[in-house]
Amino acid sequence: MATKLQADEISSLIKERIENFEIKVDINEVGKVVSIGDGIAKAYGLSNVMAGEMVEFDNGVKGMVLNLEEASVGIVVLGQFESIREGMSVKRLGELLKIPVGEAMVG
Template identity: 50%
Template structure:
């Protein structure tokens, strides 16, 4: 292809350009032919590969995901979350969150925090690796919060003392 370009461009340039420009065009055509037939050396290839490998992002984000088998009454049955822990927070592709409760050999039962109509069969579910916890402390008294402790009363963020797991043994009466 470069030979064809040089063959066509050279006569046109010779007729229409000044003598100084004719010399430059000839040099360009010669360089183009040399570039087309040039092959990189082994050291050049290895240095390019080394730069590409070193420049690659070494942080790989591997997440365990599953698929919704069925959804109804606030419970989702999910296949594919083999290493999911009991009470672990999971996130659906719709953005809703849920808590893994029923761990079976072939699927996981997940309680959905929110409207389960936003979830459909086949949706993707990913593990978060975090056990479900909620804010605790005097700053939560008198506030209206959702199942995860997020304020829904319009009074701004919570002023909490700490966080506690959802499933904890209740303190003794005595």
């Protein structure tokens, strides 16, 4: 036999769900690679990217935006640039390049 919820139970359940409700918005700006050569990728569609911002290509290789032009951006590829192809997607990561500092970096 199925149990029936009472009106006060339903009300408290709805209140609890409303209180614990979280809005998560994930806005990813994605562009396309138009050319690649000598470790530099040129991409369009990343109109809000910042100089020095990290980006990630479809294959997981990361890059850093250095050149901002009106219609495209220049990206220094920080990995195997040979695996990046024209037409591949590239997305903003929303963070700048980070290099850890410690005794090992000092030498």
